[in-house]
Amino acid sequence: MIVLLAVVAGVTAGLVLHPTVPLDLQPYLPIAVVAALDALFGGVRAWLERIFDDKVFVVSFIGNVLVASLIVYLGDKLGVGGELSTGIVVVLGIRIFSNAAAIRRHLFRA
Amino acid sequence: MTPESDDPASVDDTPWRRVLRALRARPGRSQVAAAVLCGLLAFALVTQAHSNASGSGLSTARTQDLLAILADLQGRADRLRSQVSTLQTTEGKLQGGSAGTAAALAEARARAQTLAILTGTAPARGPGIVLTVTDPRGSVPADELVDALEELRDAGAEALQLSGVRVVASTAVVGSAGGGIRVDGTPVRPPYRLVAIGDPKTMASALAIPGGVVDTIAGMRGAQAIVTTSPSVTVSALRPLATPRYARPAPTRSP
Numbered sequence: 001m002i003v004l005l006a007v008v009a010g011v012t013a014g015l016v017l018h019p020t021v022p023l024d025l026q027p028y029l030p031i032a033v034v035a036a037l038d039a040l041f042g043g044v045r046a047w048l049e050r051i052f053d054d055k056v057f058v059v060s061f062i063g064n065v066l067v068a069s070l071i072v073y074l075g076d077k078l079g080v081g082g083e084l085s086t087g088i089v090v091v092l093g094i095r096i097f098s099n100a101a102a103i104r105r106h107l108f109r110a
Numbered sequence: 111m112t113p114e115s116d117d118p119a120s121v122d123d124t125p126w127r128r129v130l131r132a133l134r135a136r137p138g139r140s141q142v143a144a145a146v147l148c149g150l151l152a153f154a155l156v157t158q159a160h161s162n163a164s165g166s167g168l169s170t171a172r173t174q175d176l177l178a179i180l181a182d183l184q185g186r187a188d189r190l191r192s193q194v195s196t197l198q199t200t201e202g203k204l205q206g207g208s209a210g211t212a213a214a215l216a217e218a219r220a221r222a223q224t225l226a227i228l229t230g231t232a233p234a235r236g237p238g239i240v241l242t243v244t245d246p247r248g249s250v251p252a253d254e255l256v257d258a259l260e261e262l263r264d265a266g267a268e269a270l271q272l273s274g275v276r277v278v279a280s281t282a283v284v285g286s287a288g289g290g291i292r293v294d295g296t297p298v299r300p301p302y303r304l305v306a307i308g309d310p311k312t313m314a315s316a317l318a319i320p321g322g323v324v325d326t327i328a329g330m331r332g333a334q335a336i337v338t339t340s341p342s343v344t345v346s347a348l349r350p351l352a353t354p355r356y357a358r359p360a361p362t363r364s365p
Contacts, residue, residue, distance in 0.1 A: 014152065
């Protein structure tokens with residue numbers, strides 16, 4: 001319940017405050033969001049499999065975001081930022097899909 | 111929220127019941143942590159989506175992409191600029207060329223007309239005089255008519271015609287054995303009619319000076335010279351254009 005409330009609060013804050021993304025963060029925010037989504041799906045799946053641990057969830061959430069941002073940063077420094085961002089999105093997308101499939105199997109038995 | 115601590119007895123529960131129970135459960139430490147992170151995620155997601163939608167795409171583009179776009183646009187601008195200059199050059203050439211051609215053509219036409227009048231290959235019209243010499247007894251010699259022609263040329267006559275024969279620079283007026291004269295080989299009999307285009311007053315006074323052409327002819331037997339000025343006389347006799355056999359145009363410095 002409190003999770004849903006937090007989501008609603010976040011969306012509302014984003015819509016109301018209209019924050020402009022700082023220039024330095026602009027390349028990293030989309031990748032960080034995708035990484036966080038991956039962590040979120042992983043957490044839901046773990047909870048359904050009764051192995052959810054809040055410490056693991058927090059660490060994986062933050063770790064995912066940091067690692068994704070670091071890879072993008074390194075890619076920018078190496079001159080392959082665009083390609084690496086695409087690669088990260090692909091990998092995280094695959095993980096999100098597999099997690100979503102596991103969740104679906106748990107909830108619908110299909 | 112951890113199922114083991116929440117409800118150890120519900121191991122066989124369906125996942126949906128667990129979801130409902132979790133929604134109704136009192137927030138624990140793990141739920142707060144998850145909620146904070148999920149709220150952050152939602153906030154970031156909305157922010158990112160918003161900045162993506164509000165920008166034209168360039169503000170969120172990466173440096174390399176921007177550089178590529180910039181280089182692309184610069185290349186296109188360069189190409190278009192070179193096209194513009196090429197087309198402008200062509201336009202200038204065409205305009206200058208057509209203007210020059212038209213001007214040269216007009217000038218050439220004017221010169222050709224002037225030359226045609228001078229060489230007698232074109233009819234001419236303008237203010238002038240008509241000198242009529244009546245000579246029923248044939249007492250006016252050819253040199254008197256030559257005098258009249260010279261007098262008219264001195265007075266600025268530009269086109270001359272003597273009894274239907276165009277008078278040009280090479281025209282010869284000679285006496286004929288059986289009376290009358292020959293103008294360029296064409297026999298002409300009196301009365302002679304000399305048409306001259308030029309300033310009528312100047313030519314009339316040149317002919318009428320005391321002891322001049324009119325006086326001299328009037329002193330001959332039965333002969334009379336009458337000068338009439340007119341604002342418009344026509345020299346209609348033509349002279350065939352003789353192609354030079356030996357002379358060729360020499361290159362001249364164009365003006």
